[in-house]
Amino acid sequence: MYTLTNVTKMYRQSKRSVTALGDVSIEIPSGQMVAIQGPTGGGKSTLLQLLGALERPTSGTVVLGESNLSTLGDAKLARIRAREIGFVFQGFNLIPTLTAQENVETALAPLGLQRAERRSRAAEALASVGLGDRLTHLPSELSGGQQQRVAIARALVKNPEVLLADEPTGNLDEETRDEIMDLLESLWRDTGLTLIIVTHDSAVAKRAERRVRIKQGKVHEAA
Amino acid sequence: MFATYLFREISNRRKQTTIIAIGLALAIALVIIVNGVAAGVKSAQSSILASIYGVGTDVTVSEEAAVPGEGEGPPRFEFGSDDGATTDGTTALSQTRLSAGFGTATFDASALDAVTAVDNVTAATATLDLTNSSFSGEMPDFSQGMPQMGDGQSPPVGGADGAGGSAFSIDSFTVTGIDVGGAAVGPLTSTSLVDGRGFAASDAGATVAVLDSTYATTAELGVGDTIAIADTDFEIVGLVSSTSADATTAANSYIPLDVAQSLSALDGQVSTIFVTAASSSDIGQIQTDIQAALPEAKVSTQADLASSVSGSLTTASDLVSNLGTWLSVIVLGAAFLIAILFTISGVSRRTREFGTLKAIGWSNARIVRQVAGESLVQGLIGGALGVALGLGGLLIVNAVAPTLSASSSVAPAAQGMFGPPQATQAAAATTEIALQAPVTAEIIAIAVGLAVLGGVLAGVVGGWRAARLRPAEALRSVA
Ligand SMILES: Nc1ncnc2c1ncn2[C@@H]1O[C@H](COP(=O)(O)OP(=O)(O)OP(=O)(O)O)[C@@H](O)[C@H]1O
Ligand SMILES: [Mg+2]
Numbered sequence: 151m152y153t154l155t156n157v158t159k160m161y162r163q164s165k166r167s168v169t170a171l172g173d174v175s176i177e178i179p180s181g182q183m184v185a186i187q188g189p190t191g192g193g194k195s196t197l198l199q200l201l202g203a204l205e206r207p208t209s210g211t212v213v214l215g216e217s218n219l220s221t222l223g224d225a226k227l228a229r230i231r232a233r234e235i236g237f238v239f240q241g242f243n244l245i246p247t248l249t250a251q252e253n254v255e256t257a258l259a260p261l262g263l264q265r266a267e268r269r270s271r272a273a274e275a276l277a278s279v280g281l282g283d284r285l286t287h288l289p290s291e292l293s294g295g296q297q298q299r300v301a302i303a304r305a306l307v308k309n310p311e312v313l314l315a316d317e318p319t320g321n322l323d324e325e326t327r328d329e330i331m332d333l334l335e336s337l338w339r340d341t342g343l344t345l346i347i348v349t350h351d352s353a354v355a356k357r358a359e360r361r362v363r364i365k366q367g368k369v370h371e372a373a
Numbered sequence: 374m375f376a377t378y379l380f381r382e383i384s385n386r387r388k389q390t391t392i393i394a395i396g397l398a399l400a401i402a403l404v405i406i407v408n409g410v411a412a413g414v415k416s417a418q419s420s421i422l423a424s425i426y427g428v429g430t431d432v433t434v435s436e437e438a439a440v441p442g443e444g445e446g447p448p449r450f451e452f453g454s455d456d457g458a459t460t461d462g463t464t465a466l467s468q469t470r471l472s473a474g475f476g477t478a479t480f481d482a483s484a485l486d487a488v489t490a491v492d493n494v495t496a497a498t499a500t501l502d503l504t505n506s507s508f509s510g511e512m513p514d515f516s517q518g519m520p521q522m523g524d525g526q527s528p529p530v531g532g533a534d535g536a537g538g539s540a541f542s543i544d545s546f547t548v549t550g551i552d553v554g555g556a557a558v559g560p561l562t563s564t565s566l567v568d569g570r571g572f573a574a575s576d577a578g579a580t581v582a583v584l585d586s587t588y589a590t591t592a593e594l595g596v597g598d599t600i601a602i603a604d605t606d607f608e609i610v611g612l613v614s615s616t617s618a619d620a621t622t623a624a625n626s627y628i629p630l631d632v633a634q635s636l637s638a639l640d641g642q643v644s645t646i647f648v649t650a651a652s653s654s655d656i657g658q659i660q661t662d663i664q665a666a667l668p669e670a671k672v673s674t675q676a677d678l679a680s681s682v683s684g685s686l687t688t689a690s691d692l693v694s695n696l697g698t699w700l701s702v703i704v705l706g707a708a709f710l711i712a713i714l715f716t717i718s719g720v721s722r723r724t725r726e727f728g729t730l731k732a733i734g735w736s737n738a739r740i741v742r743q744v745a746g747e748s749l750v751q752g753l754i755g756g757a758l759g760v761a762l763g764l765g766g767l768l769i770v771n772a773v774a775p776t777l778s779a780s781s782s783v784a785p786a787a788q789g790m791f792g793p794p795q796a797t798q799a800a801a802a803t804t805e806i807a808l809q810a811p812v813t814a815e816i817i818a819i820a821v822g823l824a825v826l827g828g829v830l831a832g833v834v835g836g837w838r839a840a841r842l843r844p845a846e847a848l849r850s851v852a
Contacts, residue, residue, distance in 0.1 A: 195848050204732055204844045225736060231844075232734025239848065243729040245378075247385040252377055259374040260734045268374070304733065316848055 152178040152201060152312075152344070157210035157220075159196050170196040172367040173210070180311070183338055183345040185358035187372070192364045194348045195316055201346060202235055202314045203227045215311065232260040236305030236343075240317035242297040244289040244304075250276060251285040254304045261308060275307035276300065279333060295326035299333065306337060312344045313337075319354055331357060379746050383754075389719055393712045393748075394755035397827050400701070400708035401759025401820045406766040407697035408819070409810035413770075414690045417777055417806045419675075420616075421686070430558055431656050433678065434488060434646040434663055434670050436478040467509035471603035471637045474504045474547065479642035484667055488646050491662040493655035498559045499643035501550035501633045502624065505602050510541035546588065548602055549624035550633025550643075553577050559647045560623040561613065569596035569611030576629050582607040586614040588625040602628065603636040686777040686806065708755075709827050716748050716835035720842075727839050728846030737840040744839045745832030752828020756821045763820060767810045774807040 159171040170193045178184055178201075186194050199205040200212050203219045204227075212219040217230055236257075244253045254272035263271070273285055279299040289297055298318060305313055318334070319327035331354055338345045347354065355361050361372040383390050473479050485499045551561060553572035561571070567586045582600055589595060589612050599606040607628060615622045634640050648663070650656050656674050663672045720727070727740055 199845045199848060202732065204848070228731070228734055228736045231732065235734075237729075237732045239729070241725070243725060245726055245729070247381040248378065252374075252381070255374060256378075256730060256735075257733050260736065260739065265374075308734075 151180045151215060152176075153211075153213045154200070155211045155213075157200065157207045157212060159193075159200060159205070160208045169367050171200070171207075171364075174367070174369050175210075176362070176369055178344060178346065180344050181342050182360060183335075183358045184347070184360045184362060185355035186346065186348045186362050186364060187350070187352070187355050188364040190350075193367045194364050197364060197369075198314050198316050198346070198348055201312070202237060203230050228260070232257075233308065234311040236308065236310040236313040238298070238301050238305050238313065238315040238318045240320040242289070242294070242301045242321070244297055244300055246289055249286045249288055250281060250292065250300045250303075253289070253300055254307050257304045257307050271307055272303070275303040278306075278337075279303045293326075294322055295329060298322065298326075298330055302330075302333065302337070306341070306343075309341070310343060312346065315345070315347045317348055317350065319349070319351060324353075327351070327354070375743065375746065378743060379750060382747050383750055386719070389715055390751050390754065393715050393751045393831070394758055396708040396711040397752055397755025397824050398758035398762055400705040400827075401756055401824055402762035402766060403704050404701045404823060405760065405763025405816055405820050406770070406810075407693060407701050408816045409763075409767045409812060410689075410770060410808070411693045411697065412813070412816075413808045413810035414686065414693055414777070416811070417686055417808060418690060421806060430562075430647045431650040431653070431675060432648040432659055432663065433673050434484065434648065434667065435644060435673070436480045436669060437671050463511050465509075465511050467507065469505065469507040469601065469604045471503050471505045471548065471633075473637065473639065473642075473644060474502050477502050477644050479639055479644045480670070482641050482643045484670065485643065485646055487666045488648055488663055491659055491666065493651040493659055494648055495651050496558045496649040497646055498552045499630070499646045500552070500559060501630055501637070501639065501642060502644045503548040503550065503633060503637050503639075504545055505548050505626075506543065506545040507601075508541065508543050510539060512539040546592075546625040548626050548628060548633065550630040550637075551627050553629045558649045561627060563616050564613035564622050565616050567612040567614050569609070571611055571613070572627070572629065576610075578631055579629060580605055580607045580632060581610045581629070583611040583613055583627040584609055585622045585625050586612040587622075600626065602626070605636060689777055689808070705823065705827075709830055712748065712752070712755075712827050712831035713834050716744070716831040717838055720744060720835045720838045723839075724842055724846050725849065727842050728844055728848075731842070731844035732848070740839050741836035744836040745829070748832030748835055749825065749828040752824045752826075752831070753821075755827065756824025759824060760817055760820055764812060767812055770808070770810045774809065776805050776807050778805045 154174055154176045157171055157174045158169065161168045161170055174197070186197065188194055196205075200207055200219070201214075203214070203222075206212075207220050210220065214230065214234065217226075219227065219230070222230070244250075245256065248256070251269065251272045254275050255268045258268045258271060273282070276282055276285060276299075279302055281296060281299050281303070284292065284296065284300075289300070292300065298321075302318075313334075315334070319330055322330060334345065334347070335357055337343075347358065349355055363370045363372050479501065482499055485497060488494060488497045549560060551559065551572065553576040554574050561583075569583075572581075572583060582602065584592075584594060584600070589609070592600075594600060594609055596609055596612060598609050600609055601607070613622060613627075630643075634642060648659065650659050660672050660674055663670065730740060731737075
């Protein structure tokens with residue numbers, strides 16, 4: 151459950167300051183699947199950074215469950231990211247020198263698990279995204295769709311409360327896009343996590359329970 | 374995870390690892406070689422000093438020789454008209470002088486008491502450095518020829534060639550009068566007995582001599598033979614050689630101090646006092662105190678003596694300590710800089726990677742540890758490579774073993790004016806020594822320490838850069 155109250159995010163660039171989000175208030179209940187749409191530069195990624203505890207708002211409060219993300223220190227935010235939030239990126243963002251299994255393991259490293267448990271959970275997560283036979287492949291040996299599956303396995307292996315995805319299908323062809331969306335949707339149904347997807351693609355947005363538009367830093371609920 | 378990630382990065386980013394490691398390796402190899410050669414040169418220097426001044430000598434006391442005045446200077450041989458034995462119109466002349474080595478001043482032995490009284494002096498002994506010069510020759514008997522000179526007809530007869538010619542030979546060797554009471558310091562302490570025996574306290578007043586084995590060989594003398602010093606026969610009781618294999622000992626021969634004093638008519642006189650300090654930190658104080666007690670004396674420390682040694686050894690020592698040190702510092706600095714710059718650029722290139730790790734919950738500390746770990750391992754690889762390279766270099770130096778020569782200008786038993794080249798060489802204390810650069814665990818530890826330092830430095834800078842990255846960088850869509 152996210153509660154954002156009067157959230158403003160400004161970026162200061164030398165003299166000029168850009169208001170990426172202006173006085174946004176929104177609630178996202180647990181378990182909801184939300185699509186965020188809007189023109190480029192509207193503030194979608196900025197909102198996702200605030201939801202993902204990567205940035206603090208300039209003013210206003212962002213509350214996830216019990217935690218006020220706008221006031222916590224860096225170390226506490228890192229802990230919340232490690233335990234409660236999964237991320238999927240447009241560019242996959244896998245670590246090029248690590249195998250698929252090791253990439254998934256990186257998400258478990260901050261949780262202090264034993265190596266054996268890390269490895270078996272990573273293998274399990276990869277199997278659940280259909281890559282059980284690609285454990286020892288490097289990212290460069292995988293297709294774009296397969297790389298995004300590894301990234302999804304990495305995001306979900308820790309059983310987070312929330313999965314945040316910024317244009318997860320932006321670098322994929324239509325067929326692969328649909329596969330990935332099928333996967334995300336079924337995982338969402340199976341686990342009951344909160345799924346928030348930023349997308350330009352209305353085919354992706356159509357699948358969501360709720361659609362939110364962000365334009366010039368303002369949030370509009372779409373019907 | 375730490376180890377796996379570290380290993381993958383090191384083995385998959387070989388170019389970066391190789392450049393950083395090779396830079397550090399070259400620097401460390403240089404440090405090892407320079408250090409090893411410096412240690413070798415230093416030990417060559419101290420072994421030469423030891424052979425001249427004796428082991429354990431921290432300070433020597435001597436007196437500056439006065440500039441020779443009119444009528445002084447090198448010993449002169451003077452013959453009266455009745456000297457020599459004449460047979461068959463030939464007069465054979467021979468004369469021996471035992472006198473203080475030219476350029477050596479002697480001073481009263483009471484100085485030894487003054488030196489012994491100085492605080493922190495644990496041992497002191499005095500020696501008298503002499504040169505034994507002998508002249509022998511044959512010349513025509515002029516006294517017989519004289520009456521016939523009026524005729525102006527008869528050619529001279531007699532002499533070495535029987536026709537009025539002359540032949541001379543001048544021979545000299547150095548003699549050091551030494552305290553036979555078993556002094557713990559002095560020129561004989563750095564020698565080892567080759568044959569016979571050393572001096573004992575009972576030798577005081579006796580006409581016994583110990584010879585430098587090199588001199589004994591050239592003079593064809595051995596234990597049991599006699600050697601004439603100042604027309605007195607001395608029984609050779611022992612032969613000594615320098616403990617540093619390549620150097621000769623300070624003098625050609627050694628005799629009891631009291632005998633040396635009376636034969637040279639220098640009663641109560643000495644020329645050098647050898648002093649051992651309680652600890653090396655006392656040397657400065659001892660030097661000052663002796664100088665105060667004996668204002669006329671020249672008080673030298675090992676360091677002063679070392680600076681009086683000249684020759685290729687000194688050149689090598691200067692080269693190593695100046696050029697070698699600077700080169701090491703510069704190369705080391707460059708290697709550190711390369712390591713730091715490459716690590717920074719590596720971190721910049723991996724901005725998105727570190728941003729992603731932060732986004733999925735890695736703390737700054739974990740990321741800094743990862744970056745620092747990588748740099749440290751690169752440093753260690755460089756260190757291992759550098760140690761191998763450096764040891765290889767030293768092995769080559771030791772295999773080549775360049776010969777260094779050194780000559781000391783202030784050798785106490787110095788400056789023979791006469792004599793065969795060999796004697797002159799001994800007197801001028803020119804020594805050849807092959808350079809052996811030792812490999813010590815200390816040098817290797819320092820080298821590995823430097824490699825670790827380079828790695829840690831690069832890691833700290835790189836880690837600091839990585840820690841400052843915002844996790845939101847991961848979301849930048851530019852691949
Ligand atoms: N780190 C930053 N520094 C300065 N300005 C920023 C920064 N991040 C975003 N902005 C500005 O904030 C505004 C919103 O940017 P944001 O990235 O949230 O847009 P977006 O909706 O995600 O756009 P796109 O669809 O192109 O990804 C833009 O005007 C952008 O220039
Ligand atoms: Mg964006």
